[in-house]
Amino acid sequence: MMSSVTTPFSNCSPPYIALAPMEGLMDGHFRELLTAVGGIDHCVTEFIRITKQVYPQRVFKRFSPELNNGGKTRAGTPVHIQLLGSDPHLMAENAAKVAAMGAPAIDLNFGCPAKTVNKSQGGAVLLQWPELIHDITAAVRNAVPSHIPVSAKMRLGFKDKSLALENANALASAGIQWLTVHARTKTEGYKPPAYWDWIARIKQQLTIPVLANGEIWTPENAQQCIKESGSDILMIGRGLVATPDLGLRIKAQHSGLDYQPQSWQQHLQLFRKLADDIQHLNDKQLTDRLKQWLHYFTMQSLEISAVFQQVKRERDKDVFFEKLDQAIIEVEKNPPQREDFKQYQHSGF
Numbered sequence: 001m002m003s004s005v006t007t008p009f010s011n012c013s014p015p016y017i018a019l020a021p022m023e024g025l026m027d028g029h030f031r032e033l034l035t036a037v038g039g040i041d042h043c044v045t046e047f048i049r050i051t052k053q054v055y056p057q058r059v060f061k062r063f064s065p066e067l068n069n070g071g072k073t074r075a076g077t078p079v080h081i082q083l084l085g086s087d088p089h090l091m092a093e094n095a096a097k098v099a100a101m102g103a104p105a106i107d108l109n110f111g112c113p114a115k116t117v118n119k120s121q122g123g124a125v126l127l128q129w130p131e132l133i134h135d136i137t138a139a140v141r142n143a144v145p146s147h148i149p150v151s152a153k154m155r156l157g158f159k160d161k162s163l164a165l166e167n168a169n170a171l172a173s174a175g176i177q178w179l180t181v182h183a184r185t186k187t188e189g190y191k192p193p194a195y196w197d198w199i200a201r202i203k204q205q206l207t208i209p210v211l212a213n214g215e216i217w218t219p220e221n222a223q224q225c226i227k228e229s230g231s232d233i234l235m236i237g238r239g240l241v242a243t244p245d246l247g248l249r250i251k252a253q254h255s256g257l258d259y260q261p262q263s264w265q266q267h268l269q270l271f272r273k274l275a276d277d278i279q280h281l282n283d284k285q286l287t288d289r290l291k292q293w294l295h296y297f298t299m300q301s302l303e304i305s306a307v308f309q310q311v312k313r314e315r316d317k318d319v320f321f322e323k324l325d326q327a328i329i330e331v332e333k334n335p336p337q338r339e340d341f342k343q344y345q346h347s348g349f
Helices: 028-037 057-063 065-069 089-102 116-120 121-129 130-143 166-175 194-203 219-229 238-242 245-255 264-277 283-297 302-311 317-331 340-346
Strands: 016-021 040-046 079-084 106-110 150-155 179-181 212-213 233-236
Touching: 016 028, 016 065, 016 245, 028 238, 028 264, 040 264, 057 065, 057 089, 057 317, 079 089, 089 130, 106 121, 106 130, 116 121, 121 130, 121 150, 130 150, 130 166, 130 233, 166 179, 166 194, 166 340, 179 194, 194 212, 194 219, 219 245, 233 238, 233 245, 238 245, 238 283, 264 283, 264 302, 283 302, 283 317, 302 317
Parallel strands: 016 040, 016 233, 040 079, 079 106, 106 150, 150 179, 179 212, 212 233
Antiparallel strands: none
């Protein structure tokens, strides 16, 4: 049965870059913006939590409006649907339904570290029971048409890494087409470092492709990850939010090509586009969302760090944009100095 399933990696020049799901941030608006920039080979939706029912089509389309466009963003980038849950039967039924709606692939979440998710037996907590994640995955694979790939994402473990290899083998033996490994445990959260060498250990055990995920912020990080993990198939989340053209930068450096990185002004043009796209939100929701992205920008841009300082406490939409415009003018006239970067970077909001 699996012989009819093709993976997207064989037809792409390495490194292959997937856009990671990020709960509360990586929605359809954000995917449209980032895939339009380029350098992203596929996306994965925020997880859809499966608990007590088979969802109607409108729920899946809310998480992935791209289902109305053949499962792709307007830039033509495939968007895979991610499901999270612990009931094999319900997971299978929901996977079959969204596959019938045109999902390019189904991804299973065994990596989310959120306490609310783990308390309801979803995400990384399931890594304590390899047999259960095998059963969930096998049920989904059996329910989804054979030509549609099923993949999984896992962390290195829940409290520790003692079951990392067993979990990887359990998922692979359930029939998935590839495995994404976030190279940290649930307990380690998002704190650096990411243990890319563990991805290499897992990769040695499996015959399916393994995607490397975790702590990739720069082209240099990507090259080191490829070296340590042995995988040139990468999944990046926060790094692409902080630097929207990171995928293009990574691919150019890896191929030895010249590439002119986007300026901070170009990044703010994307920011403006997002603001236009989410005008339906109330003032606090809109400004919170925009400040969230600005905060990620501060990790890589001294200029946007300075801009962020002027707007980070504003909740009124009109005042926010007024101060934003003023701050941009000030920064262009008086660029901040490099020694200020650390101060801006760690100020938070």
